Amino acid sequence: MVEPERTARAPRRTARGEATRARILQAAVDLMTVKGVAATTLDEVRAASGTSKSQLYHHFDDKAALVQGVxxxxxEDVFARQEVLLKRLNSIRGLERWRDAIVQRNTLRNGAYGCPLGSMASELSDRNERARSALAVHFETWEGLIAQGLERMRAAGELRQDADPQRLAIGLIGALQGGYLLAQTQQDSTPMKVALDMAIDCIRAYQA
Incomplete structure (x- = not known):
């Protein structure tokens, strides 16, 4: 009789272990946001997080694993800020509130550092297939949240039936990423607002 295979279980982390892992991740996020992924070393992450080498390698096997965590x-941070607005999206005014929240946050940094996901995609997509794949999934989730809101608008008669929520969502994300890049290079969030306004105007053209 062949015994069924047993699924390996990941070891459960203690509250202290979770706190250590979170501290390492936050240090990596901060460093990679400012310096970029390639320029950030594990020694810098260890020093910034106040952890030992053994602690770092206990939670992350190597830099690639740490990058995936970042x-x-x-x-998680992007969606935590945007999910509330996007899951209630059902009008042009809702789109404008979403735009305002993003532009205001970008203004606080004078456009610096770009999009948290877009910046990593720009640096990693052509060099790290695992990272590219993970980032693609997150962008699909982001587009999906917007498309679902636009679908609600179409179902409610806010948008015409010939509006394509998926295509409009991709266009809106494209305008957002371009806006992040222009705001970063000019250290000014105005280009981001212009790009988003134009994308929203395109959606507004489909109003019933």
Whole structure:
């Protein structure tokens, strides 16, 4: 009789272990945001997080694993800020509130550092397939949240039936990423607002 395979379980972390892991991740996020992924070393992360080499390697096997953790952490932060607005999106005014929240946050940094996910995608997508794949999933989730809101608008008669929520969502994300880049190079969030306004105007053209 063949015994069924047993699924390996990941070891459960203690509250102290979770806190250490979170501290390492936050240090990596901060360093990689400012310096970039390639220029950030594990020794710098260890020093910034106040952890030992054994602690760092206990939670992350190597730099690639740490980068994956940073990508997921950045995605969590982005969606935590935007999900409330996007899950209630059902009008043009709702789109404008979403735009205002993003532009205001970008203004606080004078456009510096760009999009948390977009900046990593720009640096990693052509060099790290695992990172590219993870980032693509997060961008699909982001587009999906917007598309669902636009679909609600279409179902409610806010948008015409010939409006394509998926295509409009991709266009809106494209305008947002371009806006992040222009704001970063000019250290001014005005270009971001212009790009988003134009994308929202395109959606407004489909109003019933």
């Amino acid at each position: 990508i997921d952490r950045q995605a």
